[in-house]
Amino acid sequence: MVPATITNVFSLTVVLFLTAVIVFFIGKSYIVSLSQSQGIRPHSLRHYYGIYAAAWTFIPAIIVLLMWTALTQPVIARLSQSLLLDAYPDMNSAMLQLRLAQLQNISTGLIVAPDDTMRLIADAHAELRTYANDLKFVISLLVAFAGAGFAIRQIKPEQKARIKWEGFLRRLFFVAAAVAILTTIGIVSSLLFESIRFFSQYSMIDFFFGTHWSPLKAFSSSGGQSEIDGVVQGSFGMLPVMAGTLLVAFIAMLVAVPIGLFAAIYMAEFASERTRNIVKPTLEVLAGVPTVVYGFFAALTVGPFIRDLGFFAGMDISAQSALAAGGVMGIMIIPFISSLSDDVITAVPRSLRDGALGIGSTRGEMITKVVLPAAFPGLTGAFLLGISRAIGETMIVVMAAGVSAQLTANPLDSVTTVTVQIVMLLTGDTEFDSLKTLSAFALGITLFVVTLMLNVVALSVSRRAGGRYE
Amino acid sequence: MSNPIKDMSTDERLHLISVSLNKRHRKEKQLKLAGLAAITLAIGFLVVLMTNIFSNGYTALLQSEVRIDINVPKAEILGADGAIDIQKSQAFNWNGLVKKSFRAGFPDVKGMSDRRMLNDLVSENAGYELRQAIEKDPSLIDQSSFWVKTSDDVDMLLKGRIKTTLPEKLRRIKDSQLVWINQLEQKNDLRKVFNTAFFTNADSREPESAGILGAIVGSAMVLMITIIIALPLAVMAAIYLEYFAPPGRLTDFIEVNINNLASVPSIVFGLLGLAIFLGFFNMPRSAPLVGGMVLALMTLPTIIIATRASIRAVPTSIRDAALGVGASRMQAALDHVLPLAAPGILTGTIIGIAQALGETAPLIMIGMVAFIVDVPTSVTDPATALPVQIFIWSDSAERAFYERSSLAIMVLLIFLISMNLLAVFLRKRFEKRW
Numbered sequence: 001m002v003p004a005t006i007t008n009v010f011s012l013t014v015v016l017f018l019t020a021v022i023v024f025f026i027g028k029s030y031i032v033s034l035s036q037s038q039g040i041r042p043h044s045l046r047h048y049y050g051i052y053a054a055a056w057t058f059i060p061a062i063i064v065l066l067m068w069t070a071l072t073q074p075v076i077a078r079l080s081q082s083l084l085l086d087a088y089p090d091m092n093s094a095m096l097q098l099r100l101a102q103l104q105n106i107s108t109g110l111i112v113a114p115d116d117t118m119r120l121i122a123d124a125h126a127e128l129r130t131y132a133n134d135l136k137f138v139i140s141l142l143v144a145f146a147g148a149g150f151a152i153r154q155i156k157p158e159q160k161a162r163i164k165w166e167g168f169l170r171r172l173f174f175v176a177a178a179v180a181i182l183t184t185i186g187i188v189s190s191l192l193f194e195s196i197r198f199f200s201q202y203s204m205i206d207f208f209f210g211t212h213w214s215p216l217k218a219f220s221s222s223g224g225q226s227e228i229d230g231v232v233q234g235s236f237g238m239l240p241v242m243a244g245t246l247l248v249a250f251i252a253m254l255v256a257v258p259i260g261l262f263a264a265i266y267m268a269e270f271a272s273e274r275t276r277n278i279v280k281p282t283l284e285v286l287a288g289v290p291t292v293v294y295g296f297f298a299a300l301t302v303g304p305f306i307r308d309l310g311f312f313a314g315m316d317i318s319a320q321s322a323l324a325a326g327g328v329m330g331i332m333i334i335p336f337i338s339s340l341s342d343d344v345i346t347a348v349p350r351s352l353r354d355g356a357l358g359i360g361s362t363r364g365e366m367i368t369k370v371v372l373p374a375a376f377p378g379l380t381g382a383f384l385l386g387i388s389r390a391i392g393e394t395m396i397v398v399m400a401a402g403v404s405a406q407l408t409a410n411p412l413d414s415v416t417t418v419t420v421q422i423v424m425l426l427t428g429d430t431e432f433d434s435l436k437t438l439s440a441f442a443l444g445i446t447l448f449v450v451t452l453m454l455n456v457v458a459l460s461v462s463r464r465a466g467g468r469y470e
Numbered sequence: 471m472s473n474p475i476k477d478m479s480t481d482e483r484l485h486l487i488s489v490s491l492n493k494r495h496r497k498e499k500q501l502k503l504a505g506l507a508a509i510t511l512a513i514g515f516l517v518v519l520m521t522n523i524f525s526n527g528y529t530a531l532l533q534s535e536v537r538i539d540i541n542v543p544k545a546e547i548l549g550a551d552g553a554i555d556i557q558k559s560q561a562f563n564w565n566g567l568v569k570k571s572f573r574a575g576f577p578d579v580k581g582m583s584d585r586r587m588l589n590d591l592v593s594e595n596a597g598y599e600l601r602q603a604i605e606k607d608p609s610l611i612d613q614s615s616f617w618v619k620t621s622d623d624v625d626m627l628l629k630g631r632i633k634t635t636l637p638e639k640l641r642r643i644k645d646s647q648l649v650w651i652n653q654l655e656q657k658n659d660l661r662k663v664f665n666t667a668f669f670t671n672a673d674s675r676e677p678e679s680a681g682i683l684g685a686i687v688g689s690a691m692v693l694m695i696t697i698i699i700a701l702p703l704a705v706m707a708a709i710y711l712e713y714f715a716p717p718g719r720l721t722d723f724i725e726v727n728i729n730n731l732a733s734v735p736s737i738v739f740g741l742l743g744l745a746i747f748l749g750f751f752n753m754p755r756s757a758p759l760v761g762g763m764v765l766a767l768m769t770l771p772t773i774i775i776a777t778r779a780s781i782r783a784v785p786t787s788i789r790d791a792a793l794g795v796g797a798s799r800m801q802a803a804l805d806h807v808l809p810l811a812a813p814g815i816l817t818g819t820i821i822g823i824a825q826a827l828g829e830t831a832p833l834i835m836i837g838m839v840a841f842i843v844d845v846p847t848s849v850t851d852p853a854t855a856l857p858v859q860i861f862i863w864s865d866s867a868e869r870a871f872y873e874r875s876s877l878a879i880m881v882l883l884i885f886l887i888s889m890n891l892l893a894v895f896l897r898k899r900f901e902k903r904w
Contacts, residue, residue: 074752166800170714176706177715180727180774183767187738190745259508266505279509286516288886290828292857293523293879296864300872301522331515338512364498385733392735394831399864419737423834426744444741448734455733 009069012137013062016144020058023148027053027155035157044162052161055168056151061144068139072132080125087117191448194441201435202236207442210237213405213416215425215436236439238446240405244415248326248397249390251411255330256386260337261379267338268345269367280339287335295399298328303400310412318402318414325400326411329393333386340385344378344462345371381462388454392447394419418447523883527876533665533678534625535617536592536654540571542604542611554608565597568618575659576650587647593619595679617661622677622870624651628660631869642869668877672845673859677870680863682878684845688758688838688853689827695762695849696826700770701819705808707770708777713803732771739768740835748836755837756852764832769822776818780811813900820893824886830857856882 028050035042042049077100084099085091091099099118105111106122113119155161199207215234263283267276303324310317348371356366372379402414403424425440475483546562549555569589573579579588593599596618604610619625623642626632628651638645654660672684707728715721743764747753753760784807792802833839838854839862846853854862856878863875 070751077752162798166798169800170710173706173710173714176703177710177724179703179707179767179770180724180731183731183742183770184727186746187734187742190742190749191738194745259511262504262508263512266502266509270502270505279513282513282516286512288824288828288890289519290830290857290882290886292828292830292860293519293883296860296875296879297519297522300864331512331519334512334515362494362498364501365494367501388733392737394735394737395861398831398834399861419735419831422737422741423831426741426835427837427839441741441745444738448738451733451735452730455730459729 009065012065012140016058016061016065016140019141019144019148020054023057023152024050024054026050026148027152030152031155031157034155038157040157042157043160048161048165049155049159051165053148053151053155055165056147057144058147060147061140064143065136065140068136072136076125076128076132079128080121083121083124087121187448191441191445194438195445198435198438198442202439207236207238207439209239210235211239211407212237213240213421215421215439234436236435236442238418238443240407241416241418241421241443242446243407243409244322244401244405245391245417245419247322247409247411247415248329248401248417249387251322251326252329252333252390253383253387255327256333256337257383259330260334260386261341263334263338264341264345265367265372268342269363269371283335283338286331287339289332291332291393291395292399294328294332295395295397298324298396298400302328306412315412317412320400320402320414321412322401322415323411325397328400329390329396332393332396333389336389337382337386340382341375341379344375344382347378348374377464378462381458384454384458384461388451388458391454392419392451394423398423418443422447523876523879526873527878527880529629529631530668530873530877531665532629532662533667534620534628534660534662536572536620536624537615537617537659537661538568538572538592539575539615540567540600541614542567544611547604547611554605554611556605559601559605562601563597564601565594568592568596568600576653579650584646587644588650590621591624591647591650593621593676593678595619595674595676599679617663619667619678620660622868625678626869627651628662629873631873668874672843673841673854673862674843675841677866677868677874680871680874682856682859682881684842685854685856685859685878686881687845688761689855689857691758691846691849691853692761692765692833692855693823693827695759696766696769697819697823699763699766700773700822703766704770704773704777704819705815707774708781709803709808711774712778712781713799728771728774731767732775736768736829737831737835739764740832742767743832743836754850754852756840756842756854757836757850758838758846758853758855759849760836761833761838761853761855762849764836765826765829768829768832769826772822772825773815773819776822777811777815780814780818781807783814784810810902813896817893817897820889820896824889824893827889828857828882828886830855830861833858834861856885 024047028046030053031042031046031049035046080103081096081100084096084103088095088099102111102114102118103122103125106113106118106125113122212235215236263279267279271279299320303319303321306321306324307317307319352370352374353366356370357363361369397417397420401420402416403420404414405416405421406413408415422440422443425436425443475486478486547554547559549558569592572592573585573588576588579585600616600618603616610616620628623632624647627634627643627648632641632643634641634643634648643651651660667679668681670683671679671681674680711721711724715724743760747760747763748755788810789802789807792806793799797805833855837852838858840852840854841862842852842854844851860875860878860882863871863878
C-alpha cells in the first residue's frame, strides 16, 4: 500500500513534475552526447529536446491522473451503493443517502461503524478506495515512464524537436481559446437540457404567460395548482416574477441614469483635470464594492428606513419594498453608466464641438444640442447594458426584495425577481427531478436569453454609431 | 408682414440679445450645477454606505466578558498521574460548572425562570471555551476566577445597541437582568476585550464565538483554484488570439463568445456549476474546488481581455526585431513579448481576482452557503467564503450578527482595497513608456 500523502492528486502532480524535470536534463544531455558521437549538429537548440522528453513524461501522465481521479469517484460510489442495497434490501432513497454519508464518515475516521454489517461494508469500501488509490499511483507513474522512454528513443540530431513542441503549444493555445466556446456551450446546454425536462411536464404557455407563481405552495387560494401524476404541484406562471424584475430594474435605472449621465457630462465637459483625477477613482470605488455589501445596506438600513418613513406618513410599507432594492441597485449602477457615458461623450469628435462653438453657441448649447444628440446611440447602448446588469443582479434583490410574487407596479410593495426565485428554488436540497428545481433552470434560460439580447442590441447600437462621424 | 426685429433700433436689438444671452448662460450654469449635484450625490452615497458599515461594525472588535469565581474540581478532570485526562474532561459538565459558579454570585436569585434568566447572561459556549483553555494550559486549573464571554444580548447592551428606554416587552434584556448587570458592573466584574475569536474561529450558532477564519481560508482556497485555472488559460488564449488565430469564422466566433461571456450574469455561471460540475460530474457540494472552477470560468473573459490589451501595448518593433534575427513566431511571443507584457497581465489578473473575491451568487448556487463550523483543510472540504459568510450572518435574527457582518464587510473591503492598490502600484512601478 502506498501512503495516502503521496497518492493525493496534488502531491502526485508534484512527483510527476519532478520526474519531468529529471527527464528534461536526461534528454538535454542525451542529445549533446548523441550529436558529439555522430558529429551532426542537432536541428533544434538542445533544451528543446529536453522539453520534448519532459512534455511526453508529464502531460499524458497528468491527463491520465486527472481522468482517473474524476472517474473512480462515481464508480466507487456506485459500487458501495450496490453493496449497501444488497445488505439492506428495503431502503428508501433518503435512507440510502444517509448510509452513504455514514460510509464516508466511517472511512475518514469521523465516526465508528454502528453495527457489523455497516463495518463490513465500510471495510470493503475502504479497501476499494485504497486499491483505486494504489492503482492511480502505479498507473500514472507507468504512463510517465512510458512517455519518457518513448520520447528519449525518438531523440536524434535530425529530429525537429522545436517544431514538434511549438506545434503542440499552438494546439494547446487554441484549446485554451476554445474554452470560451465550451463555456457557452456548457451554459446553453445545461440550461436547455433542464428546461426541456421542465417543459415536458409543464406547459410552455402557462409558464411564460401564467400570472400565478407559487412554486412551493401545494395549495394556493387562487387555485392555480395542477396535479401531475397524483402529486400536487405549485404553479409556475412567470409573469409576476418578470414584472417584479422589470420594476426593480426600472427603479434602479431611474436612480442611475440621471445621476450617471449628469456626472458624465460634468466630467467630460466641465471638470478640470484635477477634479477628474479625484472623482473618477472615487466613482470606481463605488463600482468595486461587492454586491453583497449593497445587499446588506439595502436590507438592513435602507429597507427599514423606508418602512419607518412610511410608518410616520401613516402608510404600511414592507421592509422589503421594491423601492429599497431598486434604489440601492441604482447606486451600484451609477459608476457603470457614468464611465460608459463618459467614454461615449468624449468620443464625439472635436470638429463637431468646434463647429457648434464657432457659430456662437454657449458650451451648454453645444452639449445639449450637438454633443448629446451625436452621442445618443452610444448612450442608449450604455443604458441597455445598465438594464441588463440590473436584471441579472442577484445579491441585492436576494437580500432586500421579497420572495412572494405579485403583479404590481407600486414601488412600495414587496416584489420578487427572477434571480431571487432561482436562488430560492436551488438552495437547500436540490433534487434534479422535482419540477420546482427544474423551473429554476427555465427561469435561468429566460434570464440568459433576455440579458444576452440586451447586450447584443446594446453592442450593435453603439457599434453602428461608432463610425458615424469618422 | 414685416419682421419685428428688422424694425428695431440697434439699442433695442442689443438689449434683446443681452437678455437672451443671460438666459442662455443661465441654462449652461444649470447644466453644470446638475452635473455637480449628480457627482455630489454619488459620492454622498459612497460616504453614507461606508459610514453606515463602519458605525455598525467597529464595535464588533470588542467582546464583553464577565468575571466568575470558579473552582475547578480537580478530581473530576485529572487522571491518576496528575495530568488532565481527556476522557474525563470530555465527560465533565463544564457548562454546568460555569453556570453554577456564576449563580453563586447571586445568592438571592431563586426560582426556575429567574435562574434561567440569570444563566442567559453568560455565553452558551462559556463551558466549552473554559475546557479548551484549561486543556491547552493545565496550570490554569488552580486559578480561582476566570473571565468568560457574556451572552450576545449582554454584549449588545453594554455596547449601547439595546435601548433601555424601550418598554420591557420589546427588549431582549429584561428589567431583572438589568439589575444584575448593574451589580456586576459595580463589582468591576465586566470588561470589554479585543474580540480575538472573530479572527480565529469559524462560524458558530452563538454570535460571541462566531468568526471569519473559516470563511477567509475558504475564500483563499477558492481564489487559489481560480488563479491556477484562469491565469494560464487566459494567457494561452490571449497569445493564440493575438498571434496565431487565422482570420476567419472560428476566430470571430471565439471573440464573440469571450465578449458575451463577460456580460453574462454571474448567477448563470452558478447554474452552470450546479448542472455540470455537481450534477453531471458528481463533484462534492460546497467545495472550494468547484467554487474556484466556476469563478475561473467567470473571470476568464476579464483576464483574457486585459492580457490582450497588455500584449498589444508592447510595441510591434520588439516582435519584429525578434523575428528579424530568426526567432520563430512562438519564440518571439513567449520569450520576447510575454515578459514585457507580464506586469500588465498581472494587474489585469489581480483586478479580475478582486472581482471574484466579492462574488457571492455563483457560490451560493453550488452550495457554499451551508453552516460550517470547521476551518476547511483541503479544497474538497465543505467550506464557505467571506462574502457568503456576510450573507449568512445578515440573514440571522441576532442583533450581534448584524455588527459582526458589518465587521466582516470591513475586512472584505480591506482585502479588496489592498488588492486594487497593489494593482495600481504594479502598474505605476512597471509601466513602460515606449
